[in-house]
Amino acid sequence: MWNIINGGSKARFQLWVFISMTVSYWQDAHKRKLVEEADVAIIGGGIMGAACAYWLSKRTGLKVVVIEAQKRGSGASARNGGFVLRGLFAYYHQAVAAYGRETACRLLHFNDDTHRYLADFVSAHGNSFFYEPCGSYLLACSPEELQALEESAQLMRDDGFEVEYLNTDPLKRNYHGALFNKTDVGVHSGLLVDSLFQASGVPVYEGESVWRIDRAQGGKVKLYTTERELTCGRVLMVTNAYSPLLEPWFVDKVQAVRGQIVVTKPLKKRIIDKLCYANYGWEYFRQLPDMRFLLGGCRELFRAEEVGYADMVTQPVQTALHNYLQDRFPEAAAMPVDYRWSGIMAFTKDELPIIGELIQQPVVVGQQPESVPGVFYAVGCNGHGMGYSFALSKLLVEVAMDGADAGIFGSERLLNSAGVSWMHALV
Numbered sequence: 502m503w504n505i506i507n508g509g510s511k512a513r514f515q516l517w518v519f520i521s522m523t524v525s526y527w528q529d530a531h532k533r534k535l536v537e538e539a540d541v542a543i544i545g546g547g548i549m550g551a552a553c554a555y556w557l558s559k560r561t562g563l564k565v566v567v568i569e570a571q572k573r574g575s576g577a578s579a580r581n582g583g584f585v586l587r588g589l590f591a592y593y594h595q596a597v598a599a600y601g602r603e604t605a606c607r608l609l610h611f612n613d614d615t616h617r618y619l620a621d622f623v624s625a626h627g628n629s630f631f632y633e634p635c636g637s638y639l640l641a642c643s644p645e646e647l648q649a650l651e652e653s654a655q656l657m658r659d660d661g662f663e664v665e666y667l668n669t670d671p672l673k674r675n676y677h678g679a680l681f682n683k684t685d686v687g688v689h690s691g692l693l694v695d696s697l698f699q700a701s702g703v704p705v706y707e708g709e710s711v712w713r714i715d716r717a718q719g720g721k722v723k724l725y726t727t728e729r730e731l732t733c734g735r736v737l738m739v740t741n742a743y744s745p746l747l748e749p750w751f752v753d754k755v756q757a758v759r760g761q762i763v764v765t766k767p768l769k770k771r772i773i774d775k776l777c778y779a780n781y782g783w784e785y786f787r788q789l790p791d792m793r794f795l796l797g798g799c800r801e802l803f804r805a806e807e808v809g810y811a812d813m814v815t816q817p818v819q820t821a822l823h824n825y826l827q828d829r830f831p832e833a834a835a836m837p838v839d840y841r842w843s844g845i846m847a848f849t850k851d852e853l854p855i856i857g858e859l860i861q862q863p864v865v866v867g868q869q870p871e872s873v874p875g876v877f878y879a880v881g882c883n884g885h886g887m888g889y890s891f892a893l894s895k896l897l898v899e900v901a902m903d904g905a906d907a908g909i910f911g912s913e914r915l916l917n918s919a920g921v922s923w924m925h926a927l928v
């Protein structure tokens with residue numbers, strides 16, 4: 502168990518970790534190591550790692566490898582709800598207020614790019630991951646939320662996005678109305694990760710943690726994993742919530758937050774046929790292709806308890822999920838539960854991902870931070886990594902390989918954010 506306490510706020514920066522990300526002298530010294538070279542190494546085998554591998558496989562002549570501490574998808578990527586949404590952590594009118602009209606509009610177009618790339622991927626490689634272009638409802642739980650959805654719908658329409666506003670409940674489950682995004686899709690997230698890796702043909706070294714990143718001769722980078730020493734031209738770090746455990750620079754920039762889900766046995770009838778997001782996204786549910794009911798969320802009731810790395814389900818959140826089902830979907834509440842799980846997401850202060858070149862923050866006071874040229878990261882998916890996946894990974898590859906500009910996701914915006922408070926994920 503490992504514990505980082507940073508900046509005096511014990512509750513916020515206390516990270517309990519049950520898998521070790523450090524390696525001891527006894528574990529490493531004198532161990533026979535594989536020595537290998539690659540043009541590009543990807544650290545992290547989630548949806549972002551898989552999509553980076555896919556984009557890199559379209560460039561000829563590159564030797565690419567993926568290092569994954571556990572198994573592919575075993576971070577958040579095969580533990581989520583499988584919603585590929587165009588939306589952000591906030592509703593559109595909130596995004597406009599927070600980032601400005603132009604940026605909010607660019608962000609939505611950016612996520613619409615993921616939808617387009619995903620549809621292209623299905624056309625090229627087939628649908629082996631239950632791709633379901635069913636659209637999504639954002640559902641209002643109060644008259645105030647309905648007003649917020651109306652405002653969002655109006656702004657979206659004005660900015661050229663196709664969206665439908667409904668002032669009655671499309672589900673007839675005591676919601677006040679909804680906003681319908683017809684482009685949103687559902688997927689089996691684990692199978693999507695597998696499909697991307699398969700299409701890329703890139704090897705994935707599973708069960709291998711990167712525990713040290715160093716500069717090497719000739720402008721290269723050396724990665725030390727539990728099994729090998731890997732010298733590479735470029736490194737893409739897509740470790741999302743786990744980034745602070747590898748590189749302390751991320752400690753005050755990426756916050757680990759747990760999400761929990763419940764899935765029932767198959768229902769007899771289909772009761773919903775869209776992806777559903779309610780209460781500003783704090784609760785989300787869908788009926789899966791095999792008729793099971795999936796519900797996630799209720800974290801907002803226990804925000805402090807749901808911060809950190811403990812990957813476990815808890816009685817308060819699971820009880821709240823059960824009560825939600827009883828209130829709104831008694832048919833689902835009556836079914837036995839087959840699966841309960843948790844996963845760890847990464848939030849940033851302004852709820853947008855960050856892309857940049859790695860800076861190593863010394864753990865000894867008085868030493869200076871140093872940049873590590875050639876190591877680029879895209880982390881902090883803010884609970885929407887499936888929606889960002891294809892477009893964000895493509896941008897990361899272009900930043901790392903072609904020197905493209907990270908634009909709105911550039912990490913410079915968070916460099917002097919010590920006094921800036923977290924938006925609404927954690928407060």
Ligand SMILES: Cc1cc2nc3c(=O)[nH]c(=O)nc-3n(C[C@H](O)[C@H](O)[C@H](O)COP(=O)(O)OP(=O)(O)OC[C@H]3O[C@@H](n4cnc5c(N)ncnc54)[C@H](O)[C@@H]3O)c2cc1C
Binds near residue numbers: 522568572585880
């Ligand atoms: C309960 C829950 C529900 C969610 N629902 C949705 C949803 O419906 N739609 C949506 O868009 N998003 C959802 N999300 C968020 C989404 O799952 C994430 O944003 C997304 O999976 C992030 O992908 P990633 O590849 O960046 O990170 P991850 O999937 O977390 O992958 C990072 C990988 O890096 C590996 N790693 C870490 N450190 C090292 C190291 N030192 N060496 C080697 N490997 C390392 C980890 O083992 C991990 O596999 C949800 C998340 C949770 C937890």
